[in-house]
Amino acid sequence: MAMAGEQGRPDGGRKGWEERVSISGSFRPVFSWIETRGRDGERTRDHSMNARLQLRAEYEISPEFTFRARLAGRASTNQDNFEFVLKDHTPPDGSYPAGAVTFDEFALSWKLRPDFTVVAGRFQARFGLTGFIPKGFDRYYGANLSIGHTDGLWVRWDMNPRWRLHLVGSHNGRQGSTHAARRPLVLDKSAARVGGFAALEHREQGGLWVQREVSVSVLPQSFERSGKTRSYAAATGRLMMRLPWQCRFFEYWIGGEAGYAPLAPTPVSAGFAVDENRTLIGPSAVAWQVAAYANGLTDRHRIGVLYGQTEPQWLVSSSYRPNNTLSEVRYRLTFSRRLNFEARYRFRTDLFRPDGAEYTRQDRDIYARFTWRF
Numbered sequence: 001m002a003m004a005g006e007q008g009r010p011d012g013g014r015k016g017w018e019e020r021v022s023i024s025g026s027f028r029p030v031f032s033w034i035e036t037r038g039r040d041g042e043r044t045r046d047h048s049m050n051a052r053l054q055l056r057a058e059y060e061i062s063p064e065f066t067f068r069a070r071l072a073g074r075a076s077t078n079q080d081n082f083e084f085v086l087k088d089h090t091p092p093d094g095s096y097p098a099g100a101v102t103f104d105e106f107a108l109s110w111k112l113r114p115d116f117t118v119v120a121g122r123f124q125a126r127f128g129l130t131g132f133i134p135k136g137f138d139r140y141y142g143a144n145l146s147i148g149h150t151d152g153l154w155v156r157w158d159m160n161p162r163w164r165l166h167l168v169g170s171h172n173g174r175q176g177s178t179h180a181a182r183r184p185l186v187l188d189k190s191a192a193r194v195g196g197f198a199a200l201e202h203r204e205q206g207g208l209w210v211q212r213e214v215s216v217s218v219l220p221q222s223f224e225r226s227g228k229t230r231s232y233a234a235a236t237g238r239l240m241m242r243l244p245w246q247c248r249f250f251e252y253w254i255g256g257e258a259g260y261a262p263l264a265p266t267p268v269s270a271g272f273a274v275d276e277n278r279t280l281i282g283p284s285a286v287a288w289q290v291a292a293y294a295n296g297l298t299d300r301h302r303i304g305v306l307y308g309q310t311e312p313q314w315l316v317s318s319s320y321r322p323n324n325t326l327s328e329v330r331y332r333l334t335f336s337r338r339l340n341f342e343a344r345y346r347f348r349t350d351l352f353r354p355d356g357a358e359y360t361r362q363d364r365d366i367y368a369r370f371t372w373r374f
Contacts, residue, residue: 015060025055025070026373030145034365039350039357050076050098052145056105064112070105072147074098088151088173089187094180094318095146104142104149115158122178125150125168127199128319129257129291130211130240132342133306133330135319137236137259137287138217139168139179139197144367148318151178152194162204166215168197177219180318184223184269185232191221210253211240217316223265225283234261234316240291256290257308264313272312272323273355285313287320302332309351323351338373 033047056070073082076098084101096102107121128136134143141148152170159165170178172187172195181187195218202212219232240255264285267274280286289308296302305328312323320326328346335341344367350360 020060022058023056024058024374025053026371027054028052028145028369028371030367030369032365032367034363036364037359037362039354039359039361041359046078048077050074050145052147054104064110066109066111068105068107068109069103071101072104073101074145074147087175088171088178089176090148090178090180092176092180092182092185093321094141094148096148098145100147102147104147117156119154119156120152122149122151123154125154125166125197127166127201127213127215127236127238129238129255129289131253131255131291131293131304131306132302132332133291133293133304133328135289135306135308136238137257137289137310137314137317137320138215138234141179141318143319144369146318148180149178158203162202164201164203166197166199166201170195170197172219180316181219181222182315182322183271184265185219185315187219187222189221189229192219195219208241208244209239210242211238211255213238219316223269225263225265225269230263232261232264232315234259234285234314236260251295253293253295254291256288259285259287259314261285261314264315267312267323267352270312270315270322272352274312274323274352275355278352279311279313285311285315287311287314287317289320289326300334302334303330305329311351321348323354325349325351339370341368341370343368 030050032050035045037043052074054070054072058068060066079099082099082101086102090096105122105124107119107123110118126140128134128140150170152168155167157165172192174188177187197217199213199215214237216235221229222232223230236257236259238257240253243252243254262284267276287310289306291306293304308320308326310320310322310324314322326348328344330342330344333341346365348363353360
């Protein structure tokens with residue numbers, strides 16, 4: 001006999017197929033312009049039209065199990081052709097190139113309890129500094145036009161009302177990781193087949209703190225140093241605070257992220273002929289960034305600034321190149337919940353000038369983009 005809340009439904013209250021399936025996605029056209037000064041002093045300029053399309057389908061198998069798949073593709077006026085790819089790794093910078101189409105989500109989610117979820121397959125486990133200039137030193141991908149993912153197992157546990165624990169075991173292919181793993185990291189040894197990641201985040205976003213988060217990741221047996229095979233481990237911490245002096249429209253945020261890898265490859269093996277004594281802490285690698293936001297110039301406008309540095313041996317970020325400084329200012333206009341416009345100016349340069357180079361490399365770029373979610 002049907003319960004009171006289920007009366008009148010011939011299936012006894014169970015959801016029909018059309019209620020179990022949801023379709024969503026996003027479309028992002030981008031105009032980009034870049035000027036580069038190479039290390040030999042030569043200047044080049046380029047511009048292009050680009051776009052990224054994401055189509056997601058989600059099926060609720062039962063209240064506990066959900067299957068999700070998302071198809072993602074990039075297009076550019078500079079690409080040669082389209083190719084569907086389905087590999088066990090991404091390129092070293094953590095993103096598929098223009099012209100690639102792939103599944104960046106293909107996973108089964110199991111909600112064992114309201115506070116405990118397990119996701120298996122290909123998923124988006126992204127951890128970056130919060131704000132609308134999203135960048136991270138470890139597991140952050142999918143920004144702007146990028147397409148990336150993690151293949152493996154993801155456990156989310158709400159330890160209490162204030163803190164959440166994330167544990168990720170990721171599969172690594174012989175030719176690379178499913179997230180950024182730049183040279184000279186090599187994952188061809190059997191011990192490197194599985195990487196580990198753990199993050200502890202503060203769930204409360206009211207009051208002073210917008211974000212409090214720490215994470216640790218390990219790529220086992222992934223590089224050579226002093227004749228021995230070593231594991232690359234990176235620890236990161238992220239803080240974002242809401243400044244107490246607010247007004248009717250403005251809400252100010254300020255925060256930053258710091259990363260530390262205790263033992264890293266030499267700068268030379270990472271592709272930069274830089275004296276290791278010039279790095280901050282000997283054989284280790286350091287990365288840091290700071291950001292500030294004025295949210296709500298009116299109810300639709302935001303502006304933010306960001307500055308960051310990565311040493312030559314910081315090798316696991318898709319947001320930052322190794323041996324790089326980055327300055328960025330970004331503006332967002334929100335038309336509706338589904339449509340917004342952003343404009344960005346970014347300046348990047350070498351942190352250290354490699355030996356033998358006449359100049360540091362410099363890149364100035366501008367983009368204007370729309371994002372439509374449906």
